[in-house]
Amino acid sequence: VLYFLVNYQLFELTFAPSGFVTHRVEYSYFYDRELSFVGSVLKTLEIFFISHFHAGTVLSLPILLAALLARLNIGRHTQAERVIWTIVAICVFYGFYTWIVYLFGEHFPMLVEYKFERVRIMLPFLWMLAFALALGQLRVKSPRVVGFFLAVQFIVTVASHDEFQHNLRQLAGVPKKPNFKEFVAEDLYHQIDAYIGRPKDSYRVIHLGMKPAASQYNGFYTLDALMAIYGLDYKHQFRKIMKQEIEKDEDIMVYYDEWGNWCYLLSSELGKESSAFLIGKDQDRVVEELNIDTRALLDMDGEYLFSAVRILNAEQIGLQFEKTFEHPDSYWKVHLYHVVGPPAMAPGDPTDKF
Template identity: 35%
Template sequence: MRTHSLFSRPLGWALLALLLFLLPFALLQERSYVTIDDNLDVELTIPYLLTRHHVALDYRPTTVVPPIMNGLARNALRPGLSATMLLFGLLEPLPAYLVQQALVRLLALLGMYLLLRRHLLPAPDKRWLAAVLSLAWAVLPGYTIYGLTVLGQPWLLYAFLNLRRGPAHPTNWLLIAAFPFWSMFVFVGPFVVAAIGGLLLWDVARGRRWSWPMVGGLVLLTMVYLVVEYPLFYSLFVAKQFVPHRLEFDLGRLGPQTFGAGLKSSVQYFLVGQYHASRFFHGAILLAAGLALTTGRSPHRAYRRELLLLLAVLAAVAGFCGFYPQLIEQVQNALPVLRTFNMSRFNFLMPLLWFVVLALSLQGLSQKKIGIALVMMQLLVGLAMNTEWLNNLRELAGRPNPTEPSYQAYVAPALFAQVRQSIQQTSGQLPAAYRVACLGFPPGVAQLNGFYTLDSYQNNYPLAYKKAFRPVIAGELAKSPELQAYFDAWGNRCYLFSAELGKNFRVGAFPARTVQDFAFDAAAFRRLGGRYVLAAARLAQPARSGLRLRQDFSVRNAYWHLYLYEVQP
């Protein structure tokens, strides 16, 4: 197939539809809704701080990021050699996020279209199906802050399948080498290598010739990841800068570890997936597979075997992920290293595998209209489950979701500017001279507004810091076994906790909340260098916590009402 034949009028219409999908973000700009959990509350903060403090490419063992946890080691954070870091270095956080989202989804559509037209739906009469299916892939809900980690996988599969078919064109090597520069190794790197290795073994088992170009592609991918992820590997295996808090992970304490819980989780993984990797209902795909296997026109046994094998792989991965907490609980004491590395991230490969199942199913359907209906159904499913896009449509329609604030309301720069100015007027100090902690809202919001926080949400930080921070919140943890397990057995959210607020890390101005008894160790807080507590909830008796109210702040259209407390001398 000639390259120019891959591009067609159906693809043009799909690109236009994607532009319309992205239009609400362009129209709303700062009033856009940006996914908050595990995204705006942490992921946008990291590239922002690394670039603004000019340490994105500074991998020296002594380099720290001052606003995080009294100076978090730079090498505990994401690498600097990435397209994401480049965008955040050139633009402010929100424009960088929106540009990245547009580019990632554009590349997702093009990559899926190339994969379908070259390998999965090459027939001339499948162009429209391929274009709409590519659009359905590009609009899936997902964390585009991770770059091409999920939505860019079609490019990688396209390159490896080309190597498998041969001959090895330089473009394929270039695609493989480029992927690590815009993806997250800890989410997909080892799992992609395992999956491609499994494909090689499957070929050998079926009597096919061993593909040395594919082996070369795996070596190339691994070597480039080693270069890109130099900070991670250097800090863990060379400099050994710190003992990570992940060594004390105990997933078995975070929920019921029964067979029923594992089965329920497995079913959820199989039917809707995992939200970081893209959470969407797989009903349309299962329906397509069922129709292809029972009424399809393909008489070839190999076709049905491949389809059944992929479904079996998806079921096995879902089962493994669902029962992972129980499995890891049995071996974590014997192999402590397994506490630090989440093997269940095979789920990041599942969205692409589901779309491959759908494409293979479309090959075997005799009724063209049925195929179109199934692809349209999948497109609608993706749109209906993309809460970021839906919330922006609501904002444009004048009916915003009251529990999901816009970027501007959530980050509230005018509100936090008032707090900074108040502290500077009374103490003469800039944010770098004092440390704060946050109650009732994520510290990442304060970090985006220039504050230096003792608390933070981090996937990797020193275990010693976790132990030093714990006395500050020990009184509140003692009140709540749930919060105690949440911090002690996990601890990525190294926050000021309140048993009265529970896991509510988004205490908005309305309705106002009051914490009646805040068991806060002010002396331990001072030992860490803390001076102020920024709270989204009022403390009824701050003096009992060793705090005194300095001032409260509110700004029209801000999501928060903030109370500034100072530690008593």
């Protein structure tokens, strides 16, 4: 029910079509998946015992042991067992969903567009429900055992929590990623806003090596974004900006063309992993040759590029370097480029790519 509520817009587009064509029609479910029976079995076992990064970390073995002890304790099937069998069914469904799409996806496109495999988000709740039911059946005869299981699960849950690990790294002085204050970097963006000196709604910005969410938080209007639903026409128009760049690397091209939820400016030199959009001020990275169409960028009212990396061929592609911005409380170092458009080229010049 929650999945339907959160994704109501997607279901509305399906069951009450308005003529709006989303980028999801170009989804290719198999762009990053292999059809393998052994792989599906391993995927099932992995999510059962290790969980999934979108579903939270749960230590399943102590819960299974608690459920087994509860079964032996009362000598009959327990409610915890029934919940665990539900978990098994979800894990098998998730592990073999690729085969379901392969066999039925052509006739039922919703299997691809909605990715019902994401029922996995229910797993942490179901594991905790099974755990609570098992402990409830153990508490009368074995209160110390219950205390032991609670202590183990608490320690593991806290120790594996992403924010806990991040705080430990912060205390040790070796942060792996920014905290909220460093990420949104309000003081840094105030500096950029003051430098540009124009109403934010009068221009659009795009990013390289950094996520647009921070700019959006600070009130900037961005051409790039992480979007679950947006227009197919917009996806194609945005692609024109980086057509030459993504065609250098087939993996990156497929990543955008056959998925595209991350409507980001992609670079063949930076790659497509999450770290390629979290380049901090201490990394001091550069892009030697960025091939983007700045005329297409201007056509979308894109006037500024916020870049976490220095672009060595900026002038050749129509980017004018303005200034580098830093702040002690910011994770980012932003190199600000003004989009002036491709330089004029002589007719017939073979270097004219525009």
